[in-house]
Amino acid sequence: MTQPDQVSIREVGPRDGLQNEPPVPAEDKVRLIDALSRTGLARIEAVSFVHPKAIPQMADADRVWAEAEKHPGIRYSALAPNLKGVQRALDAGFAEIEVVVSASQTHNRANVGRATEESVAEFGPIAALAHERLASVEAIIATSFGCPYEGDVDPARVAAIVDAVTEAGADRIAFGDTTGMATPRRVDDLLDAVDTDLPVLMHFHDTRGTALANVLTALERGVTEFDASVGGLGGCPYAPGASGNVATEEVVHMLHDMGIDTGVDLDALIAVAETAQDLVGRRLDSGVLWAGPRTRLTPKP
């Protein structure tokens, strides 16, 4: 198979992970971000700027970001659901913003209370504002591989949204596997349908065990950017007890074994996964957290 020399991992535990866990104090969030900043990770999604009634876990985003260490060379980003959130993220000093829109109409209404087309239509003003403030905007297309309410999502619909947000000024595209419905076949189908010159990132959940198979498929198709969540923080809000975000240490472990550079110190990352587990006080679903990397040996009998 063809494979890249390097892969860029974006750590989303502090945002997408903690947003789906019981609330954690601001100082613990800061501690988590700071610990992640010391692992060699090149990108960290730090917080989101959403209405505190919608997601109380992120109500302290300003404080968390103000207190977190900003390491030179790390690309920190914030997520926002709309123009107002983007404004707040820019005011907080973020130079990378992610704006989420769901390919599924039902999911977009459930997630941000409006039609997919309304979210897409706001991309123009969002991109204009961000660019004016010298920030970049990524369009995260949620439910790209399927919707928990609607089922399969037509890749052509996702491709049309890519075209629309690109036209509106998006700088990057991310495909969100919001509830773990991606499979190798769906990754292939999506990449067959989408035609873009923008940088592409994939965000997989491991809800049904396919996350690393999806990463492998995407790698073979030339994708070199992936989201992941330390320790698999976050779980799956749609299936209590099931896994959510793929664990960063599992992605890094597989990539390093393939000889692909991520810049991450795997042992340091596993130590942060242990911290994350203590922080949320529940068993996290990460094989590499529990078993260690394949190079960790058992004493001879």
Place this chain on the structure above:
Amino acid sequence: MTQPDQVSIREVGPRDGLQNEPPVPAEDKVRLIDALSRTGLARIEAVSFVHPKAIPQMADADRVWAEAEKHPGIRYSALAPNLKGVQRALDAGFAEIEVVVSASQTHNRANVGRATEESVAEFGPIAALAHERLASVEAIIATSFGCPYEGDVDPARVAAIVDAVTEAGADRIAFGDTTGMATPRRVDDLLDAVDTDLPVLMHFHDTRGTALANVLTALERGVTEFDASVGGLGGCPYAPGASGNVATEEVVHMLHDMGIDTGVDLDALIAVAETAQDLVGRRLDSGVLWAGPRTRLTPKP
């Protein structure tokens, strides 16, 4: 990618799974095997014939097999560590026997108390006996992708064992990922090294999240037979708390999504995984068990 139309799954939950769980009553084992026989699975590893002091969980193998339903068309098999176990399996009426040998010297000594070469040397008499009784013998090469004591295992060593057991009369070869050290890269490396005309099966654990990525890699290389354990029964004896055998329903779920036929009724299989979970009384690590297949929708909000 190239992919087969059909894949043959061998269910190993009743043997490899239950062998690594606290002891379960014989009647529950029979119930599990009978339930699996009704899911469309074409192959089931039912029991093993090992010394009851070594593995007390399998001490009732004769009784379990005597009481289990034998469905026409299903290939039932038994595992044995040596000639004596093979004799017992043949006496019990099995027509398919698996004999395990570890590529790692240290692991073979820990597992069956002798050198790899001694296990390999017994393959001649084993194959002769089995063939005389009109049974076939599969060589399972454990630690094919790495050893928990020794670390990496040279694929050339595995290839040499394949040659030796083939020469001795083995009818099939299985590569065992005994402690979840297989990765896509290791699967590729092994298949680069091995040259065989015998049917090849791969047995993956999901200890570090790579199981389905390994299946995908093996599929691309032409492998069409896989072991899996319902519900992921078994865990990992070398890493308490970590996952063991890849869950059968996760393998079937991914393959069916790719349009690959396994003959298995996925819903029926998930129901058996629920039974298996009740039977061992602990949470089983299977995403498809917890979240259901990707086609299982959430009621619209």
